[in-house]
Amino acid sequence: MTKTILAVDDSPSVRQMVQMTLKGAGYTVVEAVDGEDALDKARRGRFDAVITDQNMPKLDGIGFIRRFRELPTAVGVPVVFLSTESRDDLKAEARAAGATGWMTKPFDQTMLLNVVKKIAG
Amino acid sequence: MSAEADPSALFRQEASELVASIEVGLLDLEKREGDSELIASVFRDLHTVKGSGAMFGFTEVAAFVHEFETAFDRLRRGEAAVNADVIAVSLKACDHIRGLLADPATAPAGKPILDALAGAMDSAAASGAGLVVQVRLPADAIRLGHHPRRLLDELAALGKTRIAALPEAIPPLDDLDPTDCLTGWRVEIEGNVDPADVEAVFVFLADLIDLEITPLGDPAPSMAEAPREATPARTAAPAQGSGPDTMRVATERLDELMDRVGELVIAEARLHSIAQTAGDSVLLVVAEDIQRLAEGLRDATMSMRMVPIGSITGRFRRLVRDLSTQLGRPIRFETSGEDTELDKTVIELLADPLVHIIRNAADHGLESPQERQAVCKPETGTIELDAEYSGAEVLIRVRDDGRGLDPAKIRRRAIDRGLTTEDAQLSEAELFRLVLEPGFSTAERVTDLSGRGVGMDVVRRTVEDLRGQIEIASEPGHGSTITLRLPLTLAIIDGLLIEIGGEYYSIPLAAVEECVELPAPHAAASGASSFLNIRGSLVPFVRLRDLFAVTAPPSDFQKVVVVTSGGSRIGLVVDRIVANNQTVIKQLSRLHAALKGFSGATILGDGTVALILDVPQLVALGRTIEDRSARLERAA
CATH class of the missing domain: 3.30.565.10 (Histidine kinase-like ATPase, C-terminal domain)
Known part of the structure; x- marks a missing residue:
């Protein structure tokens, strides 16, 4: 069974890069343009993993993760947190919100694939 | 319940014999470290102890031996080698099993011994290189989407692993949140593994988890304590010099003994009858001595064959x-x-x-x-x-x-x-x-x-x-x-020898209730009633003369032997009561086996054959007499 990944990023180019990389590896990718959109999609279905950016309009990454974790569909779903900064306090904050793993931008396709494979199997 | 009859006592005895055998095996193994035959034999003994232990409710023994056996399995499969430490700890484990057999409640915990055994084997493991990783994930790891299984798989990709769960932190079922990750793991990875690779596996959990990485073969602190803790068990173990209280004998040997005793009893009966006819008092004394001895021997042999x-x-x-x-x-x-x-x-x-x-x-x-x-x-x-x-x-x-x-x-x-x-x-x-x-x-x-x-x-x-x-x-x-x-037994019974029409028959004595004179009114053949009044109760009787179609005239004083079976009684009318005798039961030939009323035959002292009466069948016959007369009464 193919695994479905929810990719949350306000940047279309990043979404496309994630989409292409993961599709090539056999995953199904659902895109969301910001935290609100992602929450909306997460309420309607269950994903095998979520990859979310931090800086987004409406609802940022950490805010999204926090509210996502309140959903019953979120139990056991790993969330990868993306950020441009590798600040430890931000990482800690994301983890406290419920992130499972993280990645620092910029990342390449191999890195992305490694992380998703590790987290989502 | 007698001590021998208690199955758990029987198991205890069996287990202590096996433990003794394991010990001998271990000691031999010390001299011949590579002997796979010996390892296999110890393994088999452990397996038996485990199996019987579980069956008779010695769960502590079974659990401990199971672990012991698992450890030994590594030796058997050549994954670890025997060394002096392995033997020493194994011997301690034997003492521990004895302690558990004696009283599981007071025996010290067996875990340190098992750990020490694993430790001794690890240090003996062929390459010696490798890592031991002990890890505990945060309780919410599974809810947050971490997959312990995947992490363990990643570790397994680094080299040959042996994974054991550390369940200590798991609470009773009532307090358990099934989404919590409470199990820890102890993973032994063989081969040349870089600890950094192990850390990389847990990269997303790095500062949230207890991760202990130690070189394989380095005894962990808990293992180092083991020998000290185990010492009291050893000193407490009783000296094993005085062999077991019982021994096992092949059944064939017992059967053979029984056969010989049967022959002896027959020969003794012959001797007795010869001594009596010869009238030599000295011979008679010897014959009586031999009779007594033969009886004792018979009883002893039979009791040997009895099993609960x-x-x-x-x-x-x-x-x-x-x-x-x-x-x-x-x-x-x-x-x-x-x-x-x-x-x-x-x-x-x-x-x-x-x-x-x-x-x-x-x-x-x-x-x-x-x-x-x-x-x-x-x-x-x-x-x-x-x-x-x-x-x-x-x-x-x-x-x-x-x-x-x-x-x-x-x-x-x-x-x-x-x-x-x-x-x-x-x-x-x-x-x-x-x-x-x-x-x-x-x-x-x-x-x-x-x-x-x-x-x-x-x-x-x-x-x-x-x-x-x-x-x-x-x-x-x-x-x-x-x-x-x-x-009770198939071989020899005490019999009551009777005579009907010049032939001898034997009735199993245990079935005989009493012997009475046949009252005069019944003396004539085919008398009116077929019931005897014995102290107020009616007992049906059969004339064995009629049953066996004896035509010779009956003796003047016929006797009735009252026998019971399954709560019913019947009187057997006989010509003469001869004596008590030892009845060595011989099966009837296949030709005669279908005969109703006889259960076998026996050889008498003078060499003649007497048939053994089948009391239950005769009693059943008595019952039909009762039924018939009851029906006749109803009809009348």
């Missing part, structure tokens, strides 16, 4: 457990009288029939939980097995509290199968006996457990071959009881 029924009830417990799961019916199995002893041959031959009877009880007798609830019975069915002495017989009863036998159904089926006819008048007991006929089965459906109709007649044949009898009783809705009556 408890020795086979263990497997029934297992059987009932399996049946219970298979049939989806909760069944309670109770035994009593497990210390009742029977000849070993009898016990062994009985095992299969009893298995069949218990299966029938579970499969046909007991109802399903729903049916039981519907008739207000406890949901759990009960099967009881009990054994007791009754004179020269042992009664073994299997009782269930199921639906009981349905006489109408049995009747119908028997007619279907041509075992009886539509107009036959059968008593309930006679009807139930039809169940034992070949080809009879009332189960509407044939399950893989019973119901093929091949069973009960085999049961009957086996029991009859053992000179026993089956009785079936049933109360509709309350269950049925199957009783097996078996003679």
